[in-house]
Amino acid sequence: xxxxxxxxxxxxxxxxxxxxxxxxxxxxxxxxxxxxxxxxxxxxxxxxxxxxxxxxxxxxxxxxxxxxxxxxxxxxxxxxxxxxxxxxxxxxxxxxxxxxxxxxxxxxxxxxxxxxxxxxxxxxxxxxxxxxxxxxxxxxxxxxxxxxxxxxxxxxxxxxxxxxxxxxxxxxxxxxxxxxxxxxxxxxxxxxxxxxxxxxxxxxxxxxxxxxxxxxxxxxxxxxxxxxxxxxxxxxxxxxxxxxxxxxxxxxxxxxxxxxxxxxxxxxxxxxxxxxxxxxxx
Amino acid sequence: xxxxxxxxxxxxxxxxxxxxxxxxxxxxxxxxxxxxxxxxxxxxxxxxxxxxxxxxxxxxxxxxxxxxxxxxxxxxxxxxxxxxxxxxxxxxxxxxxxxxxxxxxxxxxxxxxxxxxxxxxxxxxxxxxxxxxxxxxxxxxxxxxxxxxxxxxxxxxxxxxxxxxxxxxxxxxxxxxxxxxxxxxxxxxxxxxxxxxxxxxxxxxxxxxxxxxxxxxxxxxxxxxxxxxxxxxxxxxxxxxxxxxxxxxxxxxxxxxxxxxxxxxxxxxxxxxxxxxxxxxx
Numbered sequence: 001x002x003x004x005x006x007x008x009x010x011x012x013x014x015x016x017x018x019x020x021x022x023x024x025x026x027x028x029x030x031x032x033x034x035x036x037x038x039x040x041x042x043x044x045x046x047x048x049x050x051x052x053x054x055x056x057x058x059x060x061x062x063x064x065x066x067x068x069x070x071x072x073x074x075x076x077x078x079x080x081x082x083x084x085x086x087x088x089x090x091x092x093x094x095x096x097x098x099x100x101x102x103x104x105x106x107x108x109x110x111x112x113x114x115x116x117x118x119x120x121x122x123x124x125x126x127x128x129x130x131x132x133x134x135x136x137x138x139x140x141x142x143x144x145x146x147x148x149x150x151x152x153x154x155x156x157x158x159x160x161x162x163x164x165x166x167x168x169x170x171x172x173x174x175x176x177x178x179x180x181x182x183x184x185x186x187x188x189x190x191x192x193x194x195x196x197x198x199x200x201x202x203x204x205x206x207x208x209x210x211x212x213x214x215x216x217x218x219x220x221x222x223x224x225x226x227x228x229x230x231x232x233x234x235x236x237x238x239x240x241x242x243x244x245x246x247x248x249x250x251x252x253x254x255x256x257x258x259x260x261x262x263x264x265x266x267x268x269x270x271x272x273x274x275x276x277x278x279x280x281x282x
Numbered sequence: 283x284x285x286x287x288x289x290x291x292x293x294x295x296x297x298x299x300x301x302x303x304x305x306x307x308x309x310x311x312x313x314x315x316x317x318x319x320x321x322x323x324x325x326x327x328x329x330x331x332x333x334x335x336x337x338x339x340x341x342x343x344x345x346x347x348x349x350x351x352x353x354x355x356x357x358x359x360x361x362x363x364x365x366x367x368x369x370x371x372x373x374x375x376x377x378x379x380x381x382x383x384x385x386x387x388x389x390x391x392x393x394x395x396x397x398x399x400x401x402x403x404x405x406x407x408x409x410x411x412x413x414x415x416x417x418x419x420x421x422x423x424x425x426x427x428x429x430x431x432x433x434x435x436x437x438x439x440x441x442x443x444x445x446x447x448x449x450x451x452x453x454x455x456x457x458x459x460x461x462x463x464x465x466x467x468x469x470x471x472x473x474x475x476x477x478x479x480x481x482x483x484x485x486x487x488x489x490x491x492x493x494x495x496x497x498x499x500x501x502x503x504x505x506x507x508x509x510x511x512x513x514x515x516x517x518x519x520x521x522x523x524x525x526x527x528x529x530x531x532x533x534x535x536x537x538x539x540x541x542x543x544x545x546x547x548x549x550x551x552x553x554x555x556x557x558x559x560x561x562x563x564x
Contacts, residue, residue: 023387064383064387064390066381066383066387066388066390066391066394067387067390069390069391069394069398070390070391070393070394070397070398071398072362072394072397072398073355073358073359073362073398076355076358077355080354080355098381098382098383098407099348099380100380100382100407100409100430101346101348101380102433102434102435102503103435105305105346105348105349106348108346108348108349108351108352109348109351109352111352112348112351112352112354115352115354116351116352116353116354116355125380125382125407125409126409126440126441127382127407127408127409127430127433127441127442128430128433128435128437128438128441128442129435129436129437129438129439129440129441129442130437130440131435131436131437132435132437148382148409148410151384151409151410152384153384153385153410153411153413153414154411154413155410155411155412155413155414156410156411157411158408158411158412158458159408159409159410159411159454159455159458160409160410160411162446162451162454163446163447164444164445164446164451165445169444169446169451172441172444173441176440176441221384
């Protein structure tokens with residue numbers, strides 16, 4: 001099964017297009033026993049158990065590498081453990097590492113993502129061009145490769161919004177992504193910029209190719225689910241796209257007082273699934 | 283001592299502006315005993331011992347993270363070990379990771395680079411803009427932060443050469459780097475593009491700020507030392523710049539048959555130091 005088929009299948013199975021970000025912050029994890037590795041693992045194991053028990057699912061998960069690597073080797077070991085845990089539950093795993101380096105180095109990074117971490121997809125930076133992307137596809141042709149396009153942060157404007165021959169840079173990058181297209185190549189577009197998401201969607205829909213979007217920025221970052229879903233309905237098959245939420249689900253216990261942290265996460269995921277599904281599956 | 287001062291001091295002490303890339307490829311390491319961690323560590327320990335013994339020094343080292351991470355946890359642990367080894371010998375360590383992510387994530391990446399790996403400098407991608415750079419500077423103000431500008435690979439043209447209002451993208455990024463300037467902010471410019479290096483040097487010299495260059499691409503990638511040195515003489519103080527060579531020094535034993543791999547690496551470094559010094563220190 002290639003990555004696009006995997007996205008469709010997981011959306012059908014779990015009736016969701018949500019990607020659950022798994023971004024550990026020890027100060028926010030309400031488990032005190034053990035070292036970083038044990039606390040993070042137990043936190044995400046409890047959340048997974050609550051999801052399975054309540055039959056509330058995301059359609060992918062996305063550990064962001066930085067949140068593990070900040071705790072050194074223990075954290076990185078834990079990242080591999082968490083990936084295995086969620087992958088064994090049948091969920092596609094997007095390793096959010098935003099790699100980008102010359103060919104021989106990209107070769108090594110592809111082994112890190114797909115051999116060592118055994119992820120289903122990876123995030124990549126476009127700045128160094130196609131030969132920094134190609135080794136991932138060549139070495140692991142059935143995986144997913146999300147290329148940063150218009151990112152959710154405020155400073156994304158610094159480079160991505162520079163006007164080039166009357167079009168902002170992010171649209172040139174969108175055209176490159178469509179031009180580089182191979183099955184599994186996707187794009188990261190922030191929910192915080194719905195208008196730009198619409199413009200990018202137009203490029204991708206116009207290309208006639210299946211380019212899965214990974215959309216971070218709803219929840220804590222403030223992107224509107226309604227605006228994003230409106231843009232997603234431009235596509236013939238919305239099941240290949242994923243809307244990511246990390247902190248607002250991981251640490252939902254701060255909002256739902258009285259609930260166990262795992263039940264709170266399940267509740268927040270259910271609320272997001274319901275909202276999105278009501279907007280896209282009518 | 284801030285990073286710029288560290289660069290000047292190490293150039294004076296070691297009479298060099300070479301950065302020695304430490305990029306392990308197990309298939310090329312002529313040590314068979316032990317697992318990846320032991321083989322890589324022994325390889326770079328032998329090379330360091332040969333350098334110290336012969337009094338041949340680089341003025342910085344640059345482990346590229348990908349080459350360690352491709353071997354999983356063992357490799358990453360080894361990266362930390364190798365950094366400690368060379369740092370204890372008084373060499374500035376540039377961790378080549380090309381990170382780039384939103385603020386809260388960049389925060390975590392800064393801890394990885396400077397707390398866990400204890401590096402002196404880091405490489406960063408500009409694609410997500412200044413808020414992906416700022417946490418590194420804010421959290422660790424005396425370190426170095428090299429931002430990708432015009433990279434050495436062929437496909438760097440895909441994005442970096444796009445013409446924007448009559449100037450290629452890489453010159454806009456150079457202007458941004460000069461505009462974002464804080465002590466320690468530098469730029470990565472490939473030796474394979476001497477003309478573009480000259481244009482970027484002009485922007486930086488014109489800004490009146492100390493912006494250290496990290497220049498990969500001589501040796502195996504084919505960049506000309508002579509061309510690079512010619513451009514470097516535009517700067518009032520060449521000691522803050524570094525010309526990187528990795529494979530051509532690491533695996534010089536393939537060229538110098540009959541020499542032990544560590545002696546061959548020392549010989550290759552000496553040749554490069556001599557060539558560069560004769561061109562820049564006259």
